[in-house]
Amino acid sequence: MFDLLGISAPAFFGQLLIGVINGSFYALLSLGLAVIFGMLHIINFVHGAQYMLGAFTALLLLNYLGIGYWWSLLLAPLIVGAFGIVLERVFLRHLYKLDHVYGLLLTFGIALVIEGTFREFFGSSGQPYGIPPELAGVQNLGFMFLPNYRAWVIVASLVVCFGTWFMIERTRLGSYLRAATENPALVQAFGINVPLMVSLTYGFGVALAAFGGVLAAPIYQVSPLMGINIIIVVFAVVVIGGMGSILGAVVTGFVLGVVEGLTKVFYPEASSTVIFVVMVLVLLTRPTGLFGRA
Amino acid sequence: MTDTPTALLRVSDLHAYYGESHILHGVNFEVQEGELLCLVGRNGAGKTTTLKSIMGMIPQRTGSIVYAGNETIRLSSHRIARLGISFCPEERGIFASLTVSENMLLPPVIHPGGMDLDEIYELFPNLRERARSQGTKLSGGEQQMLAIGRILRTGTKLLLLDEPTEGLAPVLIQQIGASIRALKSKGYTILLVEQNFRFAERVADRFCVMEHGRIVDTIPVEELEGRRAELHEHLGV
Ligand SMILES: Nc1ncnc2c1ncn2[C@@H]1O[C@H](COP(=O)(O)OP(=O)(O)OP(=O)(O)O)[C@@H](O)[C@H]1O
Ligand SMILES: [Mg+2]
Numbered sequence: 001m002f003d004l005l006g007i008s009a010p011a012f013f014g015q016l017l018i019g020v021i022n023g024s025f026y027a028l029l030s031l032g033l034a035v036i037f038g039m040l041h042i043i044n045f046v047h048g049a050q051y052m053l054g055a056f057t058a059l060l061l062l063n064y065l066g067i068g069y070w071w072s073l074l075l076a077p078l079i080v081g082a083f084g085i086v087l088e089r090v091f092l093r094h095l096y097k098l099d100h101v102y103g104l105l106l107t108f109g110i111a112l113v114i115e116g117t118f119r120e121f122f123g124s125s126g127q128p129y130g131i132p133p134e135l136a137g138v139q140n141l142g143f144m145f146l147p148n149y150r151a152w153v154i155v156a157s158l159v160v161c162f163g164t165w166f167m168i169e170r171t172r173l174g175s176y177l178r179a180a181t182e183n184p185a186l187v188q189a190f191g192i193n194v195p196l197m198v199s200l201t202y203g204f205g206v207a208l209a210a211f212g213g214v215l216a217a218p219i220y221q222v223s224p225l226m227g228i229n230i231i232i233v234v235f236a237v238v239v240i241g242g243m244g245s246i247l248g249a250v251v252t253g254f255v256l257g258v259v260e261g262l263t264k265v266f267y268p269e270a271s272s273t274v275i276f277v278v279m280v281l282v283l284l285t286r287p288t289g290l291f292g293r294a
Numbered sequence: 295m296t297d298t299p300t301a302l303l304r305v306s307d308l309h310a311y312y313g314e315s316h317i318l319h320g321v322n323f324e325v326q327e328g329e330l331l332c333l334v335g336r337n338g339a340g341k342t343t344t345l346k347s348i349m350g351m352i353p354q355r356t357g358s359i360v361y362a363g364n365e366t367i368r369l370s371s372h373r374i375a376r377l378g379i380s381f382c383p384e385e386r387g388i389f390a391s392l393t394v395s396e397n398m399l400l401p402p403v404i405h406p407g408g409m410d411l412d413e414i415y416e417l418f419p420n421l422r423e424r425a426r427s428q429g430t431k432l433s434g435g436e437q438q439m440l441a442i443g444r445i446l447r448t449g450t451k452l453l454l455l456d457e458p459t460e461g462l463a464p465v466l467i468q469q470i471g472a473s474i475r476a477l478k479s480k481g482y483t484i485l486l487v488e489q490n491f492r493f494a495e496r497v498a499d500r501f502c503v504m505e506h507g508r509i510v511d512t513i514p515v516e517e518l519e520g521r522r523a524e525l526h527e528h529l530g531v
Contacts, residue, residue, distance in 0.1 A: 172399065175392055175396045175399070175400060176400070178389065178391040178392060179389045179391070179392055179400055181391070182389050182390065182391060183387055183389065185351055185371070186381075186383060186387045187400070188351075188370070188371045188372045188375075189349050189350070189351055189371045189372070189374075189375055189381050190372075190375055190380075190381075190400060190401035190402065190445075190448075191372050191375035191376045191401065191402050191404055191448075192372055192402065193372050194372065195370075
């Protein structure tokens with residue numbers, strides 16, 4: 001079959017793997033955006049910077065405190081998430097009653113400040129972050145080689161995405177979140193501290209981005225620009241999936257990662273634009289996105 | 295010494311605003327423990343605004359609202375709810391993204407001693423069969439029952455009910471009436487807003503008439519026969 005198509009099997013599976021890996025990050029990041037948008041109605045343009053902060057936190061924890069990958073996977077999301085909560089309390093809180101565009105502008109501005117600051121201190125070239133020794137090595141699957149660390153990234157992303165979906169759609173806490181998305185005033189009148197819940201939701205969405213950043217550190221380089229590079233694609237993913245749909249964000253993230261990877265096999269010239277072509281097609285036919293509710 | 299009833303809720307000189315518009319102009323009334331007080335008045339008189347002010351849902355409010363000895367005028371609404379007040383809104387507030395049973399379990403239990411799910415389903419049997427449906431797929435009457443039912447689990451003592459019979463067929467109104475009487479006999483204190491006067495006079499102990507953001511008259515149910523004409527004039531019926 002591969003001969004007929006004029007491509008080699010290893011090239012095909014290699015690109016497929018890269019697609020799934022990219023999809024893992026698209027899914028994690030668009031999930032965080034969807035969680036934040038659902039609750040705060042803020043289009044969180046600092047999401048890419050927060051992903052970059054996750055990776056940098058891991059790098060700095062290692063360089064200055066000798067804290068390794070596994071602890072960073074826990075600590076960096078907590079640290080960056082806490083920073084997110086401060087951001088929500090100090091800035092975002094004042095925007096909820098205004099048009100979405102204010103939230104977008106403010107978070108875009110904050111992203112520029114953060115990324116500019118990091119470029120000032122660390123330069124724009126990337127810094128390497130080693131793969132944890134437990135995950136070094138490669139599996140030979142017969143038709144391709146699968147690096148252990150990449151397998152781990154896919155599994156970790158799937159588990160976190162599924163866990164988040166489960167928490168929101170199937171638990172008591174999730175029912176508070178869904179209800180507060182619809183009618184926060186009434187949920188608060190039932191005795192639930194909605195402003196606190198909003199802060200924590202934002203912190204959680206930011207922590208997801210930081211978690212993605214730590215996962216990404218050993219694969220891509222840790223660089224102040226890593227967030228800008230990925231976030232534009234992630235916004236296209238969110239538009240395609242539909243703002244605010246949890247499941248939509250995850251599924252669309254993985255699928256578009258694969259679509260992008262396969263395009264690289266069959267028509268490499270289009271690989272960096274295919275997602276935007278899909279976005280245009282979806283916007284023309286289903287303006288609310290594939291999983292969005294009108 | 296005689297047993298004077300104690301006021302569970304005392305509203306004094308309550309003013310409320312939506313932005314520039316001044317809606318409540320010094321509302322004064324009390325609700326005694328175990329009493330069912332019915333707030334009546336024409337459309338736009340400020341009845342809903344009064345309930346929402348008590349619940350802390352109107353940010354611009356002044357005056358004094360004392361519940362069980364606690365001044366609540368400066369508290370945010372989740373703190374007020376935690377003192378033991380529950381609200382059933384006029385538009386019912388059933389959540390579309392939650393199932394019937396998730397809607398039912400949404401308001402957290404605040405004090406022990408609320409009704410358990412079985413007791414609530416006994417009061418509103420239709421809800422039991424629909425537990426897994428989407429909340430807003432219920433009929434209007436069932437949504438109203440869900441809106442009342444879900445606040446009975448919480449163990450709160452004071453219920454604020456905003457027009458529970460609005461838009462319901464007569465047999466459903468009777469069912470709601472029966473459940474409200476059942477709640478009274480369980481010792482709940484109820485502040486009811488109602489336009490359906492024939493319904494209200496069968497459940498209320500006392501009426502407060504509201505006009506243009508003030509209480510203009512108070513009529514105990516015993517005096518209702520003699521003062522019916524006066525009341526009808528207030529309500530314009
Ligand atoms: N969100 C709001 N913003 C501005 N004005 C409002 C708002 N809600 C109510 N009002 C105004 O406040 C006044 C009192 O409204 P309220 O809802 O308290 O009346 P009501 O007595 O409950 O009437 P109804 O019997 O029709 O439910 C009305 O004039 C209404 O137009
Ligand atoms: Mg009203």
